Amino acid sequence: MSDVAERAGVSLSTVSRALRGAPGVAPQVRENVERAAAELSYVVSRGASSLVTGRTGRVAVLVPFLQPWFFGVALAGMNTQMRSSGRDMLVYQVGDVDELDGCIRSLPLRSNVDAVVAIALDLDEKEIAQLDEIGVPVVFCSQFVECRPSVFIDNSAAAAAATRHLLNLGHTRIAYINSRDATGFSWSSRDRLRGYRQAMAAAGAEPLVVTERPGHEGGALATGRLLSLDVPPTAVFAESDDVAMGVLRVLRRSRLDVPEVVSVMGFDDSDTAELLDLTTMAQPVFDMGACAARLADRVIDAPDSEPEHVQLETRLVVRQSTSTPRSTRNLTS
Amino acid sequence: MSDVAERAGVSLSTVSRALRGAPGVAPQVRENVERAAAELSYVVSRGASSLVTGRTGRVAVLVPFLQPWFFGVALAGMNTQMRSSGRDMLVYQVGDVDELDGCIRSLPLRSNVDAVVAIALDLDEKEIAQLDEIGVPVVFCSQFVECRPSVFIDNSAAAAAATRHLLNLGHTRIAYINSRDATGFSWSSRDRLRGYRQAMAAAGAEPLVVTERPGHEGGALATGRLLSLDVPPTAVFAESDDVAMGVLRVLRRSRLDVPEVVSVMGFDDSDTAELLDLTTMAQPVFDMGACAARLADRVIDAPDSEPEHVQLETRLVVRQSTSTPRSTRNLTS
DNA sequence: GGTGCGATTGGCATCGTTTGCAGACACTTC
DNA sequence: GAAGTGTCTGCAAACGATGCCAATCGCACC
Structure with missing residues (x-):
């Protein structure tokens, strides 16, 4: 900084004020300082200034x-x-x-x-x-x-809305795939599960929840469980797109057509959701x-x-x- | 830091040395200092020390x-x-x-x-x-x-190896999807293209290269072009998994079975590659x-x-x- | 018991900025 | 022309660490 001061022919304080955009510097001087700084490709040391400013x-x-x-x-x-x-x-x-x-x-x-x-x-x-x-x-x-x-x-409201979409389409047997890892419930999945339950209850439909580990493996495992039920669901609402990917994968391998046989709903609108034409609740x-x-x-x-x-x-x-x-x-x- | 020094009953320099793990501090003193620092939940200010050390x-x-x-x-x-x-x-x-x-x-x-x-x-x-x-x-x-x-x-060698895999499977009509954005070629795709050309040339096969914009949209567009050729390829090697996703999407929508009708090869081994069972050249x-x-x-x-x-x-x-x-x-x- | 030595420790200048304060300067106003 | 009022600028003291140098201490050795 002293180099800049010397080159611009002013003192250290003036350079500091000029470069920081602080008031009380003559426009001409400011310009000189800025030019000098640019020529020396100088930038202030954050460390040093934070010492003083605390920021x-x-x-x-x-x-x-x-x-x-x-x-x-x-x-x-x-x-x-x-x-x-x-x-x-x-x-x-x-x-x-x-x-x-x-x-x-x-x-x-x-x-x-x-x-x-x-x-x-x-x-x-x-x-x-x-x-x-x-x-x-x-x-x-x-x-x-x-x-x-x-x-x-609002995870709960969003999940309820997603569930209602499936209900409105005419589904009544809608499964929800919930994930849980070693640490227990996470907040978002807990809220989403609640929204699903509320929407199902409001429609008088029976909730069907399977819980597996997170990620697409969990989705795949959960789908296996759903497909072996006495009456498999006609729609699956996965807690996240990632989980939904596991669902889609198993369905594809089983040659169960989506959405012909099973509708699948995700949550997030990740880029793979677009890629696989997954209906999903998008969050910004x-x-x-x-x-x-x-x-x-x-x-x-x-x-x-x-x-x-x-x-x-x-x-x-x-x-x-x-x-x-x-x-x-x-x-x- | 002075608080720590006071609490441990030593000087600033000693605290500095102790916390930094520098030699020349009595084990007993070091322990005291560390305890004092922990009790005050104190950590050194990187900014201040970098002022002196230059790091x-x-x-x-x-x-x-x-x-x-x-x-x-x-x-x-x-x-x-x-x-x-x-x-x-x-x-x-x-x-x-x-x-x-x-x-x-x-x-x-x-x-x-x-x-x-x-x-x-x-x-x-x-x-x-x-x-x-x-x-x-x-x-x-x-x-x-x-x-x-x-x-x-080694993008070139890797692309050549991937191409050879397709050749070894018996494909001869292998298309390569190359991407280019506004800024022109990127290094990796240039090298991959080179590897593809080399492998094709070595096998005496005719190269077939289409260039589109990057990403899965590019892959989709490129696939459209390939599918409208006089003789469409039996295998497609996409510059990246992302591009391959666009290829798979178009093929799926066209109900052209993969790999029955067209083999698809990606590059990267992204997580979606695993999801969609895409054969790919993995990079670590x-x-x-x-x-x-x-x-x-x-x-x-x-x-x-x-x-x-x-x-x-x-x-x-x-x-x-x-x-x-x-x-x-x-x-x- | 004095000396020398190594191991610890404290004092202090220093790093590059910011900032309060005071001085310099130009320009009004009476 | 002197005093008043701004505007701009420079000086010097911080900020919180580090690292050199000197001081202190304990201890073995002669």
């Missing part, structure tokens, strides 16, 4: 996985917003509770980031309290948390990421503002995997 | 996209390795050349990161030179660059990320060591989408 200009993002579609899209949304507000994005994968713990007590702690965004971590209260202890504001993305800034969708993941970044901006720039909750809309994307059940068609045709 | 403990990762499977997996690999070497990962999405440019001259520049990893950016020499100017060592992931540390696969993306992180470690810890090149192995994953062509089967059965 690092960095946000840590905690994700349970990096690989699935969902997180890539959410990160892309966050990244876009963060770039426009001039912040940098640190990414930490925290696959399990231990890693979360280690991460909390070591890496982005305290004076190394301005805020933390937790994406779809499905934390319980104890873990949230633990996060609070790091002394950095936390924003929740894809999880509703009371008294904390968070972006989320990119926007959710961008919104989380905005909430982070807000919590950093106005720490005392009250936590903001943003609920984003879902929408049903109807594709080729759902239709009226065969029996209905026979009657009406 | 930030951070690595910037430049990716063209965040959403595709490939980048999520590569980032996961990098993240794992970086965690174990105690570095933090900054992620920047640089979708186009302008963004790259902006990124280069603003964000992670100079004193804000110790190294930069460029994942699959397919940079040309001018851009590489530009990257050099930021004064931070650069590691290339999924691109071979002379005189720079880089991790990559996770390992590539991890390896890139190791190279970054090396270039940071031993700046003067000569640039290391790591070529990782690919392997053919045979699934259900390839088989002998129908004509062969007719002859042999």
Whole structure:
């Protein structure tokens, strides 16, 4: 920076003010400084300035996985917003509770980031309290948390709407594939299950829930169970597109036509859903990421503002995997 | 840090040494300091220490996209390795050349990161030179660059091997779907195309190349063109799994059985490839990320060591989408 | 008992910025 | 022409760590 000052023929303070866009710098001088900085291809050291300001200009993002579609899209949304507000994005994968713990007590702690965004971590209260202890504001993305800034969708209402679509098509025997991993229920799947149950109850239909492990393997296993029932369902609502992929795979291998024999409904609208013509309940993941970044901006720039909750809309994307059940068609045709 | 010093009853320097694991601290004292730090849940400020040491403990990762499977997996690999070497990962999405440019001259520049990893950016020499100017060592992931540390696969050899598999099955009319976007050829697809041509030439088979835009839309469009040829191919080798998805989709909609009527070969072994039983040439993306992180470690810890090149192995994953062509089967059965 | 040595420890300058404060300067206003 | 009012600029003290250097300590050895 002193090089820039020398080249522009001004003092360090002036360079600092000029480059930071602070008021009280003559336009001419500012221009000189900016040119000098550009010529020397100089940028301020975030580390040094954060020492003084207490702001690092960095946000840590905690994700349970990096690989699935969902997180890539959410990160892309966050990244876009963060770039426009001039912040940098640190990414930490925290696959399990231990890693979360280690991460909390070591890496982005305290004076190394301005805020933390937790994406779809499905934390319980104890873990949230633990996060609070790091002394950095936390924003929740894809999880509703009371008294904390968070972006989320209404999983229950969305699942109910998806279920109603199947009911409206004339299905009554609609199975729901629920997933559970070693850690127990996650919030989103619990809410979705609830929405399914409500919609089924409201229609007077009998719920049919199978629980398997997450992912497409779980979907495949669950489908095996459904196909061996006394009366297999005519429609399957999978907790997520990923699970639905397992369902489609088994049905395809069994040469059971979709939607002719079985309708399949997903949740998420991942890119593979489009690829496989899966009807699904879309959630705006990119926007959710961008919104989380905005909430982070807000919590950093106005720490005392009250936590903001943003609920984003879902929408049903109807594709080729759902239709009226065969029996209905026979009657009406 | 002074709080910790006070609580442990020692000086600042001793705390610094103790927490950093530096030698010359009595075991008893070290333990006291560590306990005090833990009790105050204190962690060192990276910014402050980097001011003195010149090391930030951070690595910037430049990716063209965040959403595709490939980048999520590569980032996961990098993240794992970086965690174990105690570095933090900054992620920047640089979708186009302008963004790259902006990124280069603003964000992670100079004193804000110790190294930069460029994942699959397919940079040309001018851009590489530009990257050099930021004064931070650069590691290339999924691109071979002379005189720079880089991790990559032999795209040409891998594509040749994949093509040979189809040839060995008895196909002779094998189409290659090549993609090109607004920016022109990318390195990997150019190399893959070359491998395909070589294998075809070696077998005395006539190459058949169609070029479309990238992604599954491109695959779909290319398939349309292939299906309207005078003599459609019996096998299609898509430049990437993503492109292959478009191929499969069109074939499925056309009720052209895979592999009965057309064999399809992909490249990458993405998770959807497994899902759709796509035969594909797998590249070790996770390992590539991890390896890139190791190279970054090396270039940071031993700046003067000569640039290391790591070529990782690919392997053919045979699934259900390839088989002998129908004509062969007719002859042999 | 004095000396020398190695192992620990504390003091202090230092890294590159920001920022409060005061000085310099130009320009009004009386 | 002096005083008042801004606007702009420079000085110097932080910020929180590190690392050099010197001081201290314990201990064995002569």
